[in-house]
Amino acid sequence: MSGAPQPAAPVRVLTTVDIQQMLEENAKLIAALVENQNIGKLDQCSAYQKRLQENLVTLASLADSQATPQQQAGAAAAVPSGGGQPR
Template identity: 50%
Template sequence: MSLVFVPERLRGRVQIPEDNIQRLLEENDQLIRCIVEYQNKGRAAECSQYQQVLHRNLIFLATIADASPPAPATSPSKPAS
């Protein structure tokens, strides 16, 4: 089971702490490494399972990104003349 899973009834109502997002990104890194390893070994069934978890995690992160307010724009600093 993935580290982060929000039930349908709570979606859009829960604030996700940044450390949870960071842990999810780290989990995705490990999933990608496992997927590559299993692909190299020709073990498609195990590879497919990890791909499904990775896909769910990526959709979750994309949903969070879409629901987040845009970050304030920063103006480039002018070099001193």
């Protein structure tokens, strides 16, 4: 049914060790992305990008789940209206 609300995906419970390992993995993924881009192996970058995005979404979901409503409101107000990165 298209009108039925979908249940929210469960937030994975992470320990500080899990978070640290994920941050270290992210650093390695970013380094691999840069290296592959520099040598022109762009086709190999998609797997690294996918894993990095999964990690970032997981960490963002964890941060959102632990933020108080006041912190969430403040963060939303702090986002610049122009969005995006300078070009």
